[in-house]
Amino acid sequence: MALFPDSPGSLFPDSDVSGHGSAAITIAGDPIGRSDLFGAAAAVAARIAGAPAAAVLATPTLSTAIAIVGCLQAGVPAVPIPPDSGPRERAHLLTDSGAAIWIGDRPDDLPATLPSFVVDPAQRATAPAEPDSDSTAMIMYTSGTTGSPKGALIPRRALAAQLDGLAEAWQWGPDDVLVQGLPLFHVHGLVLGLLGPLRVGSRLIHTGKPRPELYAAAAERGGTMFFGVPTVWSRIAAAPGAARALSSARLLISGSAGLPSTVFRDVKALAGQGPIERYGMTETLITLAARAGGEGRPGWVGSPITGVEARIVDDHGRPVPTDGEAIGDLQIRGTTVFDGYLGRPEATAESFTADGWFRTGDVAAVDDHDQHRIVGRAAQDLIKSGGYRVGAGEIEAVLLDYPGIEEAAVVGEPDQDLGQRIVAYVVGDRVDERAVIDWVAGQLSVHKRPRAIRTVGSLPRNAMGKIQKSLLG
Incomplete structure (x- = not known):
């Protein structure tokens, strides 16, 4: 839906169109x-x-x-x-x-x-x-x-x-x-x-x-x-x-x-x-949004805007259940998607599926109302531990509810037995490791509990405030 049908080719309307010259x-x-x-x-x-x-x-x-x-x-x-x-x-x-x-x-x-x-x-x-x-x-x-x-x-x-x-x-x-x-x-x-x-x-x-x-x-x-x-x-x-x-x-x-x-x-x-x-993200601009007038749900980013489609698939390319819990790879297509990476045709080709969907690299879940929850980046926030696919963001949200924990970042570290073990880095005073692990196990499925809690003075962040998990460890 165009806001300014009288000037379809114009990125910015003139004062007659906007009414606010x-x-x-x-x-x-x-x-x-x-x-x-x-x-x-x-x-x-x-x-x-x-x-x-x-x-x-x-x-x-x-x-x-x-x-x-x-x-x-x-x-x-x-x-x-x-x-x-x-x-x-x-x-x-x-x-x-x-x-x-x-x-x-x-x-x-x-x-x-x-x-x-x-x-x-x-x-x-x-x-x-x-x-x-x-x-x-x-x-x-x-x-x-x-x-x-x-x-x-x-x-x-x-x-x-x-x-x-x-x-x-x-x-x-x-x-x-x-x-x-x-x-x-x-x-x-x-x-x-x-x-x-x-x-x-x-x-x-x-x-x-x-x-x-x-x-x-x-x-x-x-x-x-x-x-x-x-x-x-x-x-x-x-x-x-x-x-x-x-x-x-x-x-x-x-x-x-x-x-x-x-x-x-x-x-x-x-x-x-x-x-x-x-x-x-940069390549797709904004694609999902919670609506004005709706009930805010922390952690949920809404549904696709007009002109955009979203799908979430498992490792075999099959749609995940729309139960708000099953997680998979988020893919996007539509009018907001970029034209490719400058001078990098191979990288551009790799970022799209054979049927034209952009691979965001993010892990997400969707419910039966088409509302989406972002778990995190596939490379660092999808943890495969003991045969389970676990989203780091879900654990981080629970950790932030624990008294005394101010910030939290959850990562998967290599483990001979589990494949990856769940490790949480937290900022806070008087954090008792055993108590925090038991807290998470009591709030989520037991297999989602951290195997270790590491207290740090601060978490590394980039200019936009995003935690840089690659610097942890």
Whole structure:
């Protein structure tokens, strides 16, 4: 379902279509009107026209927003560059993407032959004709957990389908004010959090950083929808005043990792509602989403958005039972899926099944209402122990309910007898190993109990707050 049938080829509607021509975005306290944003972006588009790709230093600033929109206007694939990337990472992203220009402050290690410029928000130009909907809009890089980061080719049509599907699922419209403070180089903060308001016609308040006090202040300025990763919601739950300020919000949304049930309950107790969840990845954008107005269920990420299909299969490719318990490999197909990995035809082919479904690499369960529960990554969260297939996420949720445990990560370690033994790494004070193991055995099937509990000072996380289990052990 297209939100804007009067402009089917346009990624961003004009003011006549959206009804909010003056709708503005504000990033880190700096505002800009909609027409000024698109005028400044058109000036960027004129400077980069014809480039094979453009690297954008994705700082949380208006300049980044203008640069990204300028790339989209010009039909030049944008390559978002994390601001904290090091020389080696930058070199890989630039070389692999073929970016011919750098937009943003210039690091000292950039090749002397690579031209660059800094966005001038005061410049204006007329936007060029709308690029083809099948053209590549962005080259977004994967996390690189299985080697060098791969460039996912995201077409314009996927961005439009993704945002229309979520607008429908979340009843997201021009009267909303979205609040978020997430990085502008990932799907969550960039595609949902920046391009979403521009397509829907709603306002955006980007807080610069996702701090509880900044979210609370934005709520007082009329924020109706709030985006956050689990770490953000955990910090908001620990700041009762900020959490209570969000009681005026229409919708709280969590993503990028599983939301602990304890955080959901704590936020709900203070704000009157818990964050609903959604699921996606760089290659597919967001594909599953809990709906606005539905009952929030911690750990459940909803059903496929319009234009997307999902299936869960076992090791033999057969559908798992729809009982909400049986787990298998989650596969996706539909309008939001990427066009492949840049320059890696073998990797692209391996990521799809023979009948055209994308292999997400995630393990999930589905119930008879088509609601999905994500267990975790197949490579690290599906544990095969004693002939049983066990999901790490289910055990982690139970561990977080144990008094004194603040964080938990469950992994499978090689075991001669069991194949893999279940081991839990926990953060907390006065954790008694035997008591915790017995607790889990009493809450779940006995075979799902950890065989060892290891207390650590902290769990390793990446920039998006996801636990890096490969660093445990």
